[in-house]
Amino acid sequence: MATDSALPSSVISHLRVRYAETDQMGVVYHANYLVWMEIGRTDYCRACEYAYHAMEAAGLRLVVAEARVRYLSPARYDDDIHITTRLLALRSRQVVFGYDIRRATDDTLLATGETTHLPTNHAGRIIRLPADIHAALSTGPTGQAA
Numbered sequence: 001m002a003t004d005s006a007l008p009s010s011v012i013s014h015l016r017v018r019y020a021e022t023d024q025m026g027v028v029y030h031a032n033y034l035v036w037m038e039i040g041r042t043d044y045c046r047a048c049e050y051a052y053h054a055m056e057a058a059g060l061r062l063v064v065a066e067a068r069v070r071y072l073s074p075a076r077y078d079d080d081i082h083i084t085t086r087l088l089a090l091r092s093r094q095v096v097f098g099y100d101i102r103r104a105t106d107d108t109l110l111a112t113g114e115t116t117h118l119p120t121n122h123a124g125r126i127i128r129l130p131a132d133i134h135a136a137l138s139t140g141p142t143g144q145a146a
Contacts, residue, residue: 010086011141013043014104017079028075033111034067037099040085041115044097047141050133060130062095062117069113073103080104090137092128094118 013036021032042052055062075081082102089096099113119129129137 009140010084011040011044011047013040013083013085015039015081015083017075017077017081019077022077026077028077028079030069030071033069033071033101033113036081036083036101037067037069037085037097037113037115040083040099041097043083044085044087044141045137048136048139049142050136055133058130058133059122060127060133061120061122061124063120063124064115065094065118066116067113068115069111071111073108073110075101075103075110081110087137087140088114090129090134092134093126095129095137 015036017028021028023029045052045055052062080103082104084100084102086098087095088098095117097115097117099111099115100109101111101113102109118126119133121127
């Protein structure tokens with residue numbers, strides 16, 4: 001497990017709330033925050049120079065074992081959103097990411113979350129995280145994801 005002093009830096013992903021992500025009142029539907037967390041996680045891995053598609057090509061799947069979201073303030077149609085993603089824990093058989101989702105215009109914290117992932121092979125069996133992927137995530141982002 002990564003210790004607090006050894007945790008890599010975070011990656012900030014940017015998006016604008018699309019109309020399709022909202023209800024009739026223009027408020028973002030709650031499940032979309034999980035999609036945004038996936039965007040953040042994908043950008044984080046890419047910034048660690050190990051993109052998700054490369055992990056899958058190597059036979060690894062990071063299966064979501066647990067997801068938690070705490071909703072603090074609503075996001076609305078056309079809001080500019082920043083998703084800050086960081087690694088909370090890295091173990092041989094578990095990876096935990098943390099997220100802060102903010103409205104960019106006023107820095108309002110909209111939601112926080114965590115996802116816990118288990119590395120599996122193509123057959124769905126839990127495996128040890130391959131050494132090269134563990135090393136890439138341990139090192140952390142080399143730059144901000146676009």
